[in-house]
Structure formats: C-alpha cells, structure tokens
Amino acid sequence: MKAKVTVDMATRVKNLPPYLFASIDMMKQEAKAKGVDVIDMSIGDPDQPTPSHIVEAMQSAVANPDHHRYPSYEGMLSFREAVSVWYKSRFGAVLDPRTEVLSLIGSKEGIGHIPLAFVDPGDHVLVPSPGYPVYPVSTLFAGGQVQLMPLTEQNGYLPDFSAVPETVLKNSKLMFLNYPNNPTSALATKGFYEDVIKIAAKYNIIVCHDAAYSEIYYDGKKPLSFMEIDGAKEVGIEFHSLSKTYNMTGWRIGFAVGNRDVLAGLGKIKSNLDSGVFQAVQEASIVALKTDESVLSGIRNVYQQRRDALYEGLRGLGMELTKPGASFYLWTKVPGGYDSAGFVAHLLDKAGVLATPGNGFGAPGEGYVRFALTVTVDRTKEAVERIGKIL
Numbered sequence: 001m002k003a004k005v006t007v008d009m010a011t012r013v014k015n016l017p018p019y020l021f022a023s024i025d026m027m028k029q030e031a032k033a034k035g036v037d038v039i040d041m042s043i044g045d046p047d048q049p050t051p052s053h054i055v056e057a058m059q060s061a062v063a064n065p066d067h068h069r070y071p072s073y074e075g076m077l078s079f080r081e082a083v084s085v086w087y088k089s090r091f092g093a094v095l096d097p098r099t100e101v102l103s104l105i106g107s108k109e110g111i112g113h114i115p116l117a118f119v120d121p122g123d124h125v126l127v128p129s130p131g132y133p134v135y136p137v138s139t140l141f142a143g144g145q146v147q148l149m150p151l152t153e154q155n156g157y158l159p160d161f162s163a164v165p166e167t168v169l170k171n172s173k174l175m176f177l178n179y180p181n182n183p184t185s186a187l188a189t190k191g192f193y194e195d196v197i198k199i200a201a202k203y204n205i206i207v208c209h210d211a212a213y214s215e216i217y218y219d220g221k222k223p224l225s226f227m228e229i230d231g232a233k234e235v236g237i238e239f240h241s242l243s244k245t246y247n248m249t250g251w252r253i254g255f256a257v258g259n260r261d262v263l264a265g266l267g268k269i270k271s272n273l274d275s276g277v278f279q280a281v282q283e284a285s286i287v288a289l290k291t292d293e294s295v296l297s298g299i300r301n302v303y304q305q306r307r308d309a310l311y312e313g314l315r316g317l318g319m320e321l322t323k324p325g326a327s328f329y330l331w332t333k334v335p336g337g338y339d340s341a342g343f344v345a346h347l348l349d350k351a352g353v354l355a356t357p358g359n360g361f362g363a364p365g366e367g368y369v370r371f372a373l374t375v376t377v378d379r380t381k382e383a384v385e386r387i388g389k390i391l
C-alpha cells in the first residue's frame with residue numbers, strides 16, 4: 001500500500017463561506033440536465049463581445065516579441081499614462097502616471113491583495129453589506145476582523161457612519177466602498193464622498209473605492225469617481241477595471257489609482273506574488289481606453305433597452321424595485337411568502353429563470369434578488385412572461 005498524506009485545509013479555507021456562484025452554477029447545471037431552457041440572469045459577466053478594434057490591437061501586439069518577456073510589476077508607463085489621460089478627461093482628476101497609477105490583473109486581484117499590505121491580525125475592516133464577496137474574504141485572509149456596514153433601502157444603500165460604534169472606527173484600518181453599487185445599483189453623491197473623506201481622515205482609515213461600474217450608466221447621467229472629490233487622494237485609492245466598460249472580463253486587466261503610499265503598499269505585495277499583466281493585453285487596453293464615445297454609448301444603449309424591458313416588465317407584475325441609474329443589475333424585493341433562496345429556487349424550478357439570491361451578498365440582502373442584464377431584450381421579455389405565469 002502506498003503512503004498517503006491527509007489533505008487537511010487551513011483554517012482560513014475551512015472558515016470560508018461557500019463561493020456564491022459555485023452553488024448557483026450547480027443549480028443551473030441540474031436544471032439544464034433536466035432539459036430546462038434556462039434564462040441565466042445570475043452572473044454579472046457581459047454577454048457582448050469585446051469591440052473589434054480592441055481585439056485587432058491585441059492581435060498585432062501578441063505578435064511583437066518585446067511583449068513575450070516578463071512585464072514590469074507596476075505596468076507599462078504607456079498604459080499608466082493612458083489611464084491618467086482617461087481619468088483626466090472622464091473625471092477631471094489629475095494622477096501622476098508614475099506614482100499614482102498601478103496596473104492589476106483585474107481589479108479583483110487588487111481587492112483581494114490590498115488587506116495583506118495594511119491589515120494586521122485583529123485590525124478592523126469596514127465592509128459594505130450586501131456587497132462584492134471579495135471584500136470580506138480578502139479581509140479574513142489577512143487575519144482582519146470584518147465589520148459589516150449594512151446597506152438598506154432606508155439609507156439609500158449608503159453606509160450610515162453614525163451607526164458604526166466609535167471603538168470600531170478607531171480600530172479600523174481600511175474601508176471598502178463600491179459605487180455604482182453591485183448588487184443594489186445605488187449611486188453615491190458628492191456629499192456622501194465628502195463625509196467619507198472626513199471620517200477617514202479623523203479615524204485614519206484607508207478608503208478603497210471600487211468603481212468597476214462607473215461607465216455603465218443610463219439616461220446620460222454619469223456617475224462620480226471618488227477621485228474627483230477634493231481630498232480623496234489624501235485618504236485612499238480607487239479600483240477600476242476594463243472588464244465591464246469594454247466587455248473585457250476574460251482579459252484580466254484593471255488598475256488602481258490615487259494615494260501613492262497606499263499604491264506602493266499594494267505594489268509591494270504584488271511584486272512578491274505576481275509578475276504583472278501580459279504586455280500585449282496592456283497594449284490593447286491603451287487602445288481600449290481611447291475608444292470612441294459612440295462605441296461606448298452603443299454598449300450602454302444595449303443595457304438601457306434591457307433595463308427598461310425588465311424594469312417595466314417586473315413592475316407590471318407588481319414587483320417592488322427601483323430603476324437603476326447605473327450598473328447592469330436590478331435589485332428586486334422578493335414577493336411576500338418567500339425568502340431570497342426560496343424565491344430563486346421557485347423562479348428556476350417553475351420559470352427556468354436564474355437570479356442571484358440577495359443574501360448571498362451578505363445578510364442585509366435577505367428579502368431581495370439580483371437580476372443581471374446580460375441576456376438580450378427578447379430573452380428578458382420572455383423571462384418576464386415566464387415569471388408572470390408563476391407569481
């Protein structure tokens with residue numbers, strides 16, 4: 001008999017909650033195996049292809065042997081310059097490409113690593129809930145203590161800092177925020193960001209704002225960047241991504257901008273763990289960041305038509321929801337008699353429509369489901385029709 005090791009996971013892995021989308025994917029596979037024609041509105045992954053001018057830039061960049069070697073850790077200067085130019089033209093924010101821009105292998109990578117740079121075991125991290133699951137998990141991996149800030153309909157899905165105990169604020173090292181928000185699709189105001197800056201400065205808390213959805217907006221109303229608020233660079237950074245803006249989720253490129261000392265800390269972790277972003281991807285991303293406004297408004301327009309179809313449709317069925325001003329999600333109250341998981345199971349079972357249970361993003365999301373606008377208008381209308389038959 002061969003000797004064998006006992007594979008015993010580390011405590012940090014054993015303590016992880018089940019990855020939300022793994023269990024949803026299992027439900028989907030089971031339904032499909034039964035022959036159900038599933039309309040999948042559960043995952044926030046754009047269904048449209050990357051615009052062809054970006055793909056063509058990649059095709060020529062990949063043939064250049066200069067790009068076949070290790071890239072620089074912080075990103076090519078030309079890429080960081082393109083980010084700086086984009087931030088200036090889109091938000092009016094001034095960033096030094098040498099010290100205030102850092103490339104990331106997708107923003108998820110940076111969000112996942114940042115607590116390792118700043119959080120010691122026992123330090124508190126303020127995390128919005130419901131929210132992107134990576135914020136609490138990266139906190140736990142660093143040994144930090146997660147302090148949830150509930151986002152509720154009553155507070156406009158903005159954390160209420162007056163509800164956070166003074167002792168928690170004093171022990172907090174870092175705060176995650178995300179607007180336009182996933183999953184609630186809420187937007188932040190200038191006044192809110194100004195409050196964030198005051199709190200952060202008073203209690204010495206590094207602000208990590210995630211702006212992944214800043215370019216998916218409706219009715220011509222552009223969301224703010226945290227970086228356009230006076231004083232933001234003194235207290236924190238902003239994570240950004242090409243994934244949602246340019247339909248590039250598979251390419252794995254994002255960036256962080258803002259406070260140079262915070263970026264230097266994140267850079268230190270990264271230089272010990274990864275070796276940067278494939279330069280051909282950076283070259284294509286420079287082209288992406290210069291994309292003509294008409295292409296982007298075309299992408300937004302597709303989402304807006306789906307948003308209108310789903311919003312009007314669900315409202316017509318008597319469901320309670322607010323019309324999103326940005327992001328590609330609809331955050332919807334579940335009808336009476338159901339909890340989030342029960343309603344999602346009922347939708348899949350009886351209508352073949354897959355949504356994400358709100359409590360999967362944190363306990364305060366109980367009583368809601370999230371629909372992603374990642375299927376065509378026709379499929380969206382069909383989903384509404386099917387849901388109408390089972391309500």
Ligand SMILES: *Cc1c(COP(=O)(O)O)cnc(C)c1O
Pocket residue numbers: 044105106107108109132178182210212240241242243244249253254
């Ligand atoms: C999609 C998403 C990201 C991650 O995007 P990357 O592809 O890793 O750049 C980050 N934050 C939120 C809230 C997201 O929904």
